[in-house]
Amino acid sequence: MAAFRRAAAMGAQWIETDVCLLGDGTPILFHDHTFERTIGPSRKVRExxxxxxxxxxxxxxxxxxxxxxxxxxxxxxxxEIHRLGLSLNLELKIHDGEGDALVEAALPLLRKHADDGGSLLISSFEHRALEQVREQQTDWDLGYLCAGIPPDWQAIADELRLASFHPEYRSLTAARAQAVLEAGYELYAYTPNRAEEVTDLRAWGVTGVITDDVREFADWKEVFHL
Known part of the structure; x- marks a missing residue:
């Protein structure tokens, strides 16, 4: 949570982080499918x-x-996020097919957060996970993570009643960005860490970026911080 405090101190309004599920059913904030890279033990999260x-x-x-x-x-x-007054983009990170269990474990906690006034956007690469959230929460904002915006993006958006698309920043084209934005969806690109990497995206009107370095994008309309 150190990054959350630093992001808040630097003026970020939003943070982005991942939730995944331990083997005993505990939802934790963690990105990788094993603990080896950042913690040391070569254990799988699900074990x-x-x-x-x-x-x-x-x-x-x-x-x-x-x-x-x-x-x-x-x-x-x-x-802690509520205490800091930050808005949250939470990615549902599914490693080994545990999407249904993750959603069921996370939703009660997220409902309380939303009921307490927390601003929330739920995102995932997994269509089924977003579908499951939408079945239970008709009014929450959902974001569709993707390596590139798919050709059938409008059908996906209609089915899930999406608020936004979150593509890899190098995959975007001017035409696709224009189409998505003109259809009324927000567009957040991941994960550029230098402002010069996304000069074109800014010119196209992309809503914001999901970045490791909030300092690079402090003058954007809205910035997420990893």
Whole structure:
């Protein structure tokens, strides 16, 4: 959660992060399918339990409070995000076919967050996960993550009642960006980390970016921070 505090201190209004499911059914904020790259143990996320994960710390450099490098449960993170006054773009990260279980574990916590006034956008690469959320939450904003916006994007948007598309930034073309924006959807591109990488996207009117470095995009209309 160290990045959340830093993003808030730098003026970011939104953050983007991933939620996935441990083997014991605990939803945590974590990106990878194993803990090896950032934590050390070569365990799969779906094989670990909260009783052990709660003691692990990231070995990536951080110049703040070491306690902030712990892996948070979703409920802990939502409390901190609410305290910081940040809006949340939460990606449902599915590693081994556990999408239904992840949605069922996360939704009660997200409902409480929304009921407490938290601003929320749910995104995923997994069509079924978004479909499951939409079946239970008719009024939430949903975002469709994709390597590139597919040819049948309008049908997907209609089916899921999407608010936005989130394509890989190098995949976008001017024509596709114009079509999506003119149809009334927001468009957030991932994951450029230098402003010069997305000069064209800005000219095309892309709504914002999902980035590791919020400093590069401070003057955009809306910036998400990884």
């Amino acid at each position: 670990a339990e909260w009783a052990e994960v709660r003691h692990w710390r990231s070995h990536l450099p951080w110049d703040g409070d070491p306690a902030l490098t712990a892996i948070p449960r979703l409920d802990e993170a939502l409390q």
